[in-house]
Amino acid sequence: MNILLDGETHQVSEGATGFDLYEDRSIVALLVNGEPKDLSYQLKESDDVTKVHVSSDLGLSILRHSAAHVMAQAVQELFDEAKLGIGPPITDGFYFDFDVADPFTPEDLKKIEKRMKELVGKSQRFVRREVSDQEAKELMKNEPYKLELIGLKSEDVGEGSAEVGAGGLSVYENLNPDGTVAWMDLCRGPHLPNTRMVGKGFSLLRSAAAYWRGNEANKQLQRIYGTAWPTTEELEDYKVRLEEAAKRDHRKLGVELDLFSFPDEIGSGLAVFHPKGGIIRKVMEDYSREAHEKGGYEFVYSPHITKSNLFETSGHLSWYSEGMFPPMKLDAEYDENGALKRQGADYYLKPMNCPFHILIFKSRSRSYRELPLRMFEFGSVYRYEKSGVLHGLTRVRGMTQDDAHLFVTQDDLENELKGVLDFVLNLLRDYGLNDFYLELSTREEGNEKFVGDHKIWDSATKTLESVAKASGLELIPDPGGAAFYGPKISVQARDAIGRTWQMSTIQLDFNLPERFDLEYVGSDGDRHRPIMIHRALFGSIERFFGVLTEHYAGHFPPWLAPVQVVGVPIADEFGDYLEAIADDLRQHGVRIEIDHSDNRMQKKIRDHTMQRVPFILLAGARDQEAKTVSFRYRDGSQENDVPIDKAKEMILSAIREKRQV
RNA sequence: GCCGACUUGGCGCAAUGGUAGCGCACCGCUCUUGUAAAGCGGGGGUUGCGGGUUCGAGUCCCGCAGUCGGCUCCA
Numbered sequence A: 001m002n003i004l005l006d007g008e009t010h011q012v013s014e015g016a017t018g019f020d021l022y023e024d025r026s027i028v029a030l031l032v033n034g035e036p037k038d039l040s041y042q043l044k045e046s047d048d049v050t051k052v053h054v055s056s057d058l059g060l061s062i063l064r065h066s067a068a069h070v071m072a073q074a075v076q077e078l079f080d081e082a083k084l085g086i087g088p089p090i091t092d093g094f095y096f097d098f099d100v101a102d103p104f105t106p107e108d109l110k111k112i113e114k115r116m117k118e119l120v121g122k123s124q125r126f127v128r129r130e131v132s133d134q135e136a137k138e139l140m141k142n143e144p145y146k147l148e149l150i151g152l153k154s155e156d157v158g159e160g161s162a163e164v165g166a167g168g169l170s171v172y173e174n175l176n177p178d179g180t181v182a183w184m185d186l187c188r189g190p191h192l193p194n195t196r197m198v199g200k201g202f203s204l205l206r207s208a209a210a211y212w213r214g215n216e217a218n219k220q221l222q223r224i225y226g227t228a229w230p231t232t233e234e235l236e237d238y239k240v241r242l243e244e245a246a247k248r249d250h251r252k253l254g255v256e257l258d259l260f261s262f263p264d265e266i267g268s269g270l271a272v273f274h275p276k277g278g279i280i281r282k283v284m285e286d287y288s289r290e291a292h293e294k295g296g297y298e299f300v301y302s303p304h305i306t307k308s309n310l311f312e313t314s315g316h317l318s319w320y321s322e323g324m325f326p327p328m329k330l331d332a333e334y335d336e337n338g339a340l341k342r343q344g345a346d347y348y349l350k351p352m353n354c355p356f357h358i359l360i361f362k363s364r365s366r367s368y369r370e371l372p373l374r375m376f377e378f379g380s381v382y383r384y385e386k387s388g389v390l391h392g393l394t395r396v397r398g399m400t401q402d403d404a405h406l407f408v409t410q411d412d413l414e415n416e417l418k419g420v421l422d423f424v425l426n427l428l429r430d431y432g433l434n435d436f437y438l439e440l441s442t443r444e445e446g447n448e449k450f451v452g453d454h455k456i457w458d459s460a461t462k463t464l465e466s467v468a469k470a471s472g473l474e475l476i477p478d479p480g481g482a483a484f485y486g487p488k489i490s491v492q493a494r495d496a497i498g499r500t501w502q503m504s505t506i507q508l509d510f511n512l513p514e515r516f517d518l519e520y521v522g523s524d525g526d527r528h529r530p531i532m533i534h535r536a537l538f539g540s541i542e543r544f545f546g547v548l549t550e551h552y553a554g555h556f557p558p559w560l561a562p563v564q565v566v567g568v569p570i571a572d573e574f575g576d577y578l579e580a581i582a583d584d585l586r587q588h589g590v591r592i593e594i595d596h597s598d599n600r601m602q603k604k605i606r607d608h609t610m611q612r613v614p615f616i617l618l619a620g621a622r623d624q625e626a627k628t629v630s631f632r633y634r635d636g637s638q639e640n641d642v643p644i645d646k647a648k649e650m651i652l653s654a655i656r657e658k659r660q661v
Numbered sequence B: 001g002c003c004g005a006c007u008u009g010g011c012g013c014a015a016u017g018g019u020a021g022c023g024c025a026c027c028g029c030u031c032u033u034g035u036a037a038a039g040c041g042g043g044g045g046u047u048g049c050g051g052g053u054u055c056g057a058g059u060c061c062c063g064c065a066g067u068c069g070g071c072u073c074c075a
Helices: A057-078 A106-122 A133-139 A144-151 A158-162 A232-247 A250-256 A275-294 A308-314 A316-323 A354-362 A413-430 A454-470 A511-515 A541-552 A572-587 A601-610 A621-626 A644-656
Strands: A002-005 A008-011 A027-032 A035-038 A048-053 A093-099 A125-131 A169-175 A181-186 A202-211 A220-228 A305-307 A328-330 A340-342 A345-349 A373-382 A398-408 A436-442 A475-479 A488-494 A500-509 A531-536 A565-569 A592-594 A615-619 A628-632 A638-643
Touching: A027 A057, A048 A057, A057 A093, A057 A106, A057 A169, A057 A181, A057 A220, A093 A144, A093 A202, A106 A202, A125 A133, A133 A144, A133 A169, A133 A181, A144 A181, A202 A232, A220 A232, A250 A541, A275 A398, A275 A413, A275 A541, A305 A308, A308 A316, A308 A345, A308 A354, A308 A511, A354 A373, A354 A398, A354 A511, A354 A531, A398 A413, A398 A541, A413 A454, A413 A488, A413 A500, A413 A531, A436 A454, A454 A475, A454 A488, A454 A500, A500 A511, A500 A541, A511 A531, A565 A572, A565 A601, A572 A592, A572 A615, A572 A621, A572 A644, A601 A615, A615 A621, A621 A628, A621 A638, A628 A644, A638 A644
Parallel strands: A002 A048, A436 A475, A565 A592, A565 A615
Antiparallel strands: A002 A008, A027 A035, A027 A048, A093 A220, A125 A169, A169 A181, A202 A220, A305 A345, A328 A345, A373 A398, A398 A531, A436 A488, A488 A500, A500 A531, A615 A628, A628 A638
């Protein structure tokens, strides 16, 4: 019979399987008519077959999924009371959940990993068996979680889809060479042909608790995370990548470079910026202000606390009160009998700035001539984030948003959105991020969380989508991800090592104008309701600071670097020569220090390199004689005998042009 | 919030239940010529906080706080 093999007609005999098609052992599965299949799949007339290489995305997923099975088998052999949860492949690895009496210890993980190696050595075959619901229930009778999955239809399973998937059920049995069943699991597959092919490129990483089926109301299972690669070399490379990422962790760099800290005395998730971090933040803010000024924004200011009625009107207290710090109860007075003499008021720390800006809009009547009205504020907000989610500067309880609210007419909406997106992307590029994609977060049909008229939602969503598409950037849908009051576009940025961060959000809001009864007078003399655009560019300054720190691994470009230049005299006596150059540069706003300490020159170079100073200027007798300096950069490279005027211009132009060096 | 691990000078780490040490940083002195660590000396810790066990606790037990890794959440 004939099949289509990797795009070409190919003749195979009746009963042939994927094993007959490829000699190459690194072909681990097939894609048959677009569906992933085991190599043992029996070919049918006119099947469209493509190979799945172990190093392809799909191949890696299969490898990792099989590694997860081997791990589960090892766990059940070592802990016979362990019940299976789910065990899918994930980015760079896999996990498997288990219900066990005691959480796994690091020693347990070592034992499990050792047993996995033994199982891999046994070369058990992964054999697929299609089963009926009834058979599946019988085979899984001692696995309560698997039974639950069988009982659910695939569309309800969510993250359990690796187990049951669409269509019929299947189990994978691990067969010993003698044909006996060593272990089995309910699984959609496909898998590698045998456990040996899992190879040695795997490692268990950590264990943690995870709620069954991702629901907080359910029992917590113990999850073990692992990573798996086709070769041990790739495993080692991966571990190196993890170490590299750890080195640029902004929490670590924050300490090493003396940028910020989270004193216990203040409270969780509340940062202080030290002078070195403070100057970076100031430069970031100054530049943002300047850009907003040029962009037609007006600057407003609002207080950090407010009486409760503001957030009652906005709806925050009914929707998000648990994310807010509890109220300060003020001003109530009671007489000696405990009866209320004077009505008090609850004051809240603000979790958002929008209601304040709305009140500024409402402070007088507005004409269509004033729109679009763009209000900008570095607004500090406080959110009572759950203790377990706090994370360095990227998830905090007190932060400053570079927040803007735009009040626009329906007619101006599309244009204004285009302008905002443009503004946002350009500014992000100035800070050194340039690899973006967009996410369009929309309402989920039937979810009560999303308030307002569906028709308005739909037209607003369409407008956002067309603006997003016009940007030419990749657009990824995020159904159900919208805020309760409107759809949004978020800008995702990839950093220097390929991680993505949600940066700016542009949200449409027709709910708050309604709640606050906002109006403007149109050219027709009638009253109309403006549409609001919420827009934060950095998200929060703290978070953006953290992202930039990691993006640059602390090697901030000169315009952001806390100390831009350090002068290192070859010997003490050349300190004055450098000091004269420094005086001149200081007049141009350059942050420059001369290191007069009694360390040796080599030690000074080492210190300032580790502090990520972009320009180290050296000068000795030769330079003094010739009126030159030498540059040493962070990567160890140097540029010698540079005339002072040229050196000055090199430094000033790098700062001016926001260039990295 | 939930599960687990961790918490020792500013930072990074050590210390079979028996006198808390080391390196860097800091301070002082000596030294000072070309691109990543000069030498010598000195000061600094109620071992996160509170209880308990013990003749004796950094070490064992309980509670609390904080941090880290996940889960859930992220207007």
